[in-house]
Every structure is written in C-alpha cells, then in structure tokens.
Amino acid sequence: MRNTRRMGMAFGLLAATGLLAAGCSSEDSEVSTGGTATSAPGGANCPKDLKIGFFGALTGSDAALGINERNGMRVAFERYKKESGCEVKLEPYDSQGDPAQAPGLASKAVGDSKVVAIIGPAFSGESKQANPIFNEGGLPIITPSATNAALSKNGWKIFHRAVANDDLQGPAAAKFIIGKGAKKIAVIDDASEYGKGLADIVRTKLKEGGATTDVNEAIDPKGSDYSSTVNKVKAANVDAVFYGGYYESAGRLMKQLRDGNVAATFVAGDGSLDAKFLDSASGKGEGAVLLAPGNYTATDQAFIDEYKKLNGGAEPGLYSVEGFDAANHVLAALKAGKTTRADINAYVSTTPYQGLLKNYQYQADGELQGGGDIIVHEVNGGKITLVGPVK
C-alpha cells in the first residue's frame, strides 16, 4: 500500500518538476566561435545560414549521453570552420529524453527551413515519436546512440544509425566471453526490459557456443544485499559473470562478488558503461569488461585535446566520438556542395565516411553496413579504457 501511494505521489512530483524544468530550459543556439563567415577565406562559397540540429537530452537526469554527443559535435563544427572558413550553427533541441516532448520539438525543427540535418535523437523512446515527423519533413537524421533494433524497420528514408543496435550486443557479449575461454558462466540480470532482454540473448548464445550457464539469477537493482546470488556464484565456481543491467547495481554486484572471493571475469553491457560504475563498485571494479555499441573514450589525442578545450575541460564520454563523426558526415555533405535536406540525405545515405575509429557506410534501412561493431572497454588502473571491437 505504501509503495503505490508513494509512487503515485512521486510521479506527480516528478511530472511537476518536469514541467517546471521544461519551462526554464531554453539554450540559445550556438555558433562555432570565431569571426563571421564573410570575412573568412573561402567565404564566398559558403552555404548561407544553415543549421544542423542536435536532438536529445541536454538537461535533466538522463542528460549525460546527450551532452557527450553535443560536445563531440562542437569539435566537428570547430574544425569545419577552420578548414572551410564557413560557419554552421549548432541548433540544440533539448528533449530531456522525454518522448512526450519529442513530437513538438521535431515539428519545430522540421518547420525551420534553415535546419538541414539532425544529429539524434539520442534515445530510442523519443526516436519512436520524433522520427516519423522527421521522415515526413524529409529532414535527414543520424542517431549516435538510439540502439533499439526495431527503429530501422519503419521504412524511414531519413534514418541513419551510427552505432550497432541492441540485437548485436548480446551475441557479441557471448562471443567475447567464449573467446576468453570461459566454459561455466553465471548470467545475472536486473529483471528490467533492457537487462533481462540482453541477458536472455547472452544465455541463448552462450549455450549455442558450447558453454554452460551455471547460475541464472535476477537481482533487485534497488536492493542492498546480493549475498544469496554471490554465494551461488561462488559455489558454482564459474569462469565469468555476465550482468544485464545498469551501472549502479552492476557496480554493487561486482563489489559484493569480489568481497565474496569470486574472481571470475565480470562482463556487462552498455547500461553499465558509465564512470559511476566505478563509484558503485567502491574500488572493486578493476578488470571489469564493459561492452557497448559505441566508444566510451577516444584514442585520438588531438580530438581529446580539442574536445576538452571546447567543453570546459570535460573528457569525451560514451558516444562523444559518434556525435563527432556523425556531424562530420553531414559537414562532408556541405563541403560537397549539398545544401538541401534531400541532397544531404542522399549524400549521407550513399557516400561512406571514414570516422575516427570506423567507416560509416549505411544500408538502405539506415543501419551500418555489416551492422557495426560492439566495442570492448575494460576497467584498468581505476579508469575505463578502450580495448577495441569484439573480434
């Protein structure tokens, strides 16, 4: 009884604060710094007064990914300005990750004829609402992080996904675990749609690959004590533990496993790939393997330096590189003289672009050619480091 009452009130409160925040948040469009387009060299050939939008959460509790992507875009705009002397505006559409706000913002972007492309939407939920509107308006989009597999099955002509989708993550995780020589594996999830969905795919693929799942458990991500799970994993003497769930419970589970003398490799998906994973693991996160469709950190030092300079010292985070690459893909279209939505869409859809770490060539449905890679990250020396794609 208490639960429902409190939850009801909590939702009411959340809704109210959401409204307030929505009312307050309006970030002015940014201009890549420096002089005006006309005074710069090559100014005569510049496309006039164009904007590229970013669509995703920039404020609110889920804003981390959106901010990473937007920050990555800033580097692309800055470099474009330096190279061509032209100026393109970055127009932010801050959805707060809220699917309810997405249609209004999408219509606003479509209605602004100066907006020729959108990087985003960042999340799958808002994508379902906004993408039909973008499709209607012929406004090309490249999402750096919406990984729901069904998004590419809607026949949207403007849809491009710069990362692998969720369907590829589970098989890649199983492949990685088996590739490490693990035979007995514990697969644990948080009973959420994401966590259980991912863990179930991993379970199936592990069995297909000849390994056994000796412990199958679901834990309560809000619970405190995972000892009964830890005791089982300990008793089963497994080689690896896969966890389907988010970083907070992932960190605490890993800590309790290590406290319980379980030394098996800890592997988790993109929901656990966050710096806060290390906080939750209270110093026991070393050696954790975290998989994601995107790059958590960059390896290109020039990119990192410029990123930090443009973003007040912030380090590149998950999907920053994808945001940078996606923006560059659109800017490459501008450089090729494409200035209308239809032309840019055709360019992005057909012309491959070599990004920082991978090649972006899109299939007809907007997925990457070959589906894209799942990237391995490892906690090393108290930091999340990039290892490379699952081979």
Next chain:
Amino acid sequence: MPSIFAAFEPGAVLTSFWPSVIDGLALGSLYALVALGYTLVYGVLRLINFANSEIFMIGTAGALVGTSLLGISLADPTQAGLGLALALLVCLVISMAFGGAAAVLLELLAYRPLRRRGAPRLSFLISAIGSSLFLAELFARPWLLGRDRKPVPEIVDHAAIFTFKGAIVSLDKVIVIVGALVMMVVIDQFVRRSRLGRGIRAVAQDPETATLMGVNIDRVVTFTFLLGGLMAGAAGLLYEVRFPGTKFDIGFIFGIKSFTAAVLGGIGNLRGALVGGIVLGLLEAFGGAVFGSEWIDVIGFTILVVILMFRPTGLLGESLGKARA
C-alpha cells in the same frame, strides 16, 4: 527460460546453509534496528512514521560526513586497529546525532501541530508520507546528496577473516551483527528500567491516565522519536559499514523491508522488532538461495501473510505498553 522457478534448488538449504545464516543475520540485524523506529512510534502514538526510512537515509549521510571530517579518502579508505575504532565511533556519533535530530524535528514540525489540533489519524498518515517524500527530495538536491549514488569510503575491511563451511566471516558482518544486537539490548533495557522508559510505556498503555499521573506526553513523544531516530541513524552507519555508498532514495526499499520486519515481529513490541528483523533477513537469504534472488520479496511477504493469518499481531504480538519492567 524453461520454467519460472528456473533457479529452484532445494538442496541449497544445506549446501549454502552457513553462508545464508551469516549473510541473513547481517542483513536482519540492520532491518531490526530500523524496525525499532517504526515500532517505538507506533507503540506510543499508533502512528506509522513512514519518514523513518528517510531518517535512516540521513544516518547513512552521517557516515559520509564523518569520514570526510576524519579525512578518510575513497582511494585508501580501510582503517585498522585504533584508527578503525576511532573512525567508527566518530561516524556513529554523527550518524546518531543526524538521525536523532531529524526525527525530533520531524515530530515538532510534521506531527505535533496535528496533535495539538486533534487531527484525525488519517492526517498523520498523509503527513508521514509527505514528510518521507519531502526529506528524500530535499536530500536529492545537488548541495546535499544529489540524485546520483554517492560513494562512501569503506572504512571496514570486507576481506574474509576466516571462512566457515563456505561462509565468509568478515569484520564488517561481525561489526554489524554485534553492533545491532548491543543497541537493541541497550534500548530494550532503557525502556524497561529507566524513568523515561516507564513514561513511554505509560503513554503507550493509556495516554489519558498517563497524563493524569503527571506524565508530560509531549516530552515522552519527543523522546520516543529521538530514540527511534538514534536507532535509525545508527542503522545508517552500520549499513554503510556493510554496503558503502548512499543515495537519496536508499531508505525507500529498506524502509519497507524494515517496516515489514516490525509487523512480522509484532509492531509496537521492541523485542518483536529484533525477532522480525532477524527472521526476515534469514528468510531472504535462504529464499534467495533456494528459489533465486528474484523470489526474495515474494517469499518474504508470503511468509508474512501466513504468519499474520495465524498470529494477527505478529510473532511476539505484545504491545509496548504491556512490557513488564
């Protein structure tokens, strides 16, 4: 998944008997300490103080303040020997002070005005729910805990001291179990033997007669909240010893579980809180081992319902007022 009980392993009762006992006791003693806060206030006021879970949360924040005052860093948190004793003592005092102060303030601001106006019982309940939400959201402000999990230095080493038939016995578990038991005994004896304790029991038994006998009800009520808050604060620290890290909503689930423990043991009964907490902790440990962790809550609550069917007032059933000196 072949069946819903995919992880069903009846043999686990035996194979993981000792690990379940140790872990269940450690968890159960934490439930018991928080349950004290619910049971004391209920015994005196017939009020379920839902905000007790947030008092517990404030207690966990006390550990954060204590460790930072002592300059214990996240990078090298583990203390030993005298340093550990000092750190625990400082943090315990701060956590209990936080918990006690918050509980007394809560009583003064949220409940006393209602009592003065003779408000119906339902108003108290709504006030309790409101205070609970208010405190959680207050601590979610960026200048307090924020919305993200805050890491707390792990002052007690979690490494095994020894293993006993597969059960890992570590210092944090020992401190939690012993610490909680000592607190429970102290408060039980206090309520049974001291003058103020007699006042608490008198008001619990019959508030009107107690007033006629010269008991200052307001003082007794404030004191009851103080005791409950001190215990919830201490529970907050012990929780941090066992599970380092806190968050603004950390008390929510833990509070529900502790309230369940109070009802299981017999709400209003101090020893019932202890029994209920330990029983619930053990049920969760063994339930998780046999049926799989996803069934922990189902098992806990099923047994609660069954026990309440046969013993509607809980395992020990007796109320605070009837406790003998």
